[in-house]
Amino acid sequence: MLTTPGEQTEVVTVDGHDxxxxxxxxxxxxxxxxxxxxxxxxxxxxxxxxxxxxxxxxVTRKRWPNGVDEQPFFQKDLGAGTxxxxxxxxxxxxxxxxxxxxxxxxxxxxxxxxxASLEVHVPQWRFGPRGGVHQPDRLVLDLDPGEGAGLxxxxxxAHLAKEILDEMGLxxxxxxxxxxxxxxxxxxxxxxxxxxxxxxxxxxxRALEADHPDLVVSDMKKALRGGKxxxxxxxxxxxxxxxxxxxxxxxxxxxxxxxxxGASSRGPVPPTSASSTTPRSSxxxxxxxxx
Numbered sequence: 001m002l003t004t005p006g007e008q009t010e011v012v013t014v015d016g017h018d019x020x021x022x023x024x025x026x027x028x029x030x031x032x033x034x035x036x037x038x039x040x041x042x043x044x045x046x047x048x049x050x051x052x053x054x055x056x057x058x059v060t061r062k063r064w065p066n067g068v069d070e071q072p073f074f075q076k077d078l079g080a081g082t083x084x085x086x087x088x089x090x091x092x093x094x095x096x097x098x099x100x101x102x103x104x105x106x107x108x109x110x111x112x113x114x115x116a117s118l119e120v121h122v123p124q125w126r127f128g129p130r131g132g133v134h135q136p137d138r139l140v141l142d143l144d145p146g147e148g149a150g151l152x153x154x155x156x157x158a159h160l161a162k163e164i165l166d167e168m169g170l171x172x173x174x175x176x177x178x179x180x181x182x183x184x185x186x187x188x189x190x191x192x193x194x195x196x197x198x199x200x201x202x203x204x205x206r207a208l209e210a211d212h213p214d215l216v217v218s219d220m221k222k223a224l225r226g227g228k229x230x231x232x233x234x235x236x237x238x239x240x241x242x243x244x245x246x247x248x249x250x251x252x253x254x255x256x257x258x259x260x261x262g263a264s265s266r267g268p269v270p271p272t273s274a275s276s277t278t279p280r281s282s283x284x285x286x287x288x289x290x291x
Contacts, residue, residue: 019107076098122242123136172186245259
């Protein structure tokens with residue numbers, strides 16, 4: 001274990017960096033009694049497996065400092081008290097300039113857990129070594145069931161989308177979202193812009209809708225989604241993010257965005273490194289993590 005049982009506050013060394021941990025027995029998931037200690041131990045355990053999917057991507061944090069029964073908030077800019085060793089990059093948005101952390105090492109994942117950033121959200125592109133923004137290296141489709149639909153319908157749509165992506169020569173990897181649906185990833189070669197990838201994803205979604213109008217919808221309007229699966233193509237926009245593979249979710253139970261076993265090595269890989277003593281993902285239960 002990374003932490004010392006019984007201690008509420010301690011300093012641990014991860015990857016050569018000192019991380020101050022506090023309120024370790026604070027319950028963040030009341031329904032399961034899952035504590036901040038459990039969350040920290042989870043992220044420490046899966047770091048080696050998770051890091052390839054978040055490294056050099058700006059992290060938007062979704063935080064539940066008082067647990068999942070309370071209101072969360074999104075945080076983009078780094079706040080006061082951020083350790084100096086946390087790597088960061090600055091992005092100029094239309095109405096603001098924000099400095100984001102990069103989750104490039106296990107110490108940063110542990111620090112994110114310490115500040116109750118249960119969810120780690122990242123875009124489909126990375127920063128280069130000199131700070132330039134690279135073209136996207138993956139396409140994502142967020143399969144989100146509407147009222148009256150569920151995970152079985154998402155699985156059916158995932159298979160249909162995979163057939164199209166296979167024909168395009170793209171390897172696909174399904175990741176249970178840890179919420180209601182499935183994220184379907186496809187690795188790219190960084191030759192297309194975010195706008196071009198978004199257009200392709202949108203056309204794919206519309207094609208699925210045209211071929212399977214009783215199952216698929218590509219329009220975001222909730223009124224159109226009853227009994228169908230929304231193929232959300234919009235998260236390929238360079239300004240948008242998706243919850244990262246292996247991230248916990250702020251659900252009543254500590255569910256995880258869990259790549260399917262046997263996933264391609266070009267995309268998110270199966271969860272093989274989680275310790276048996278920390279929360280681990282269970283694709284069979286839609287990414288539910290168990291202590």
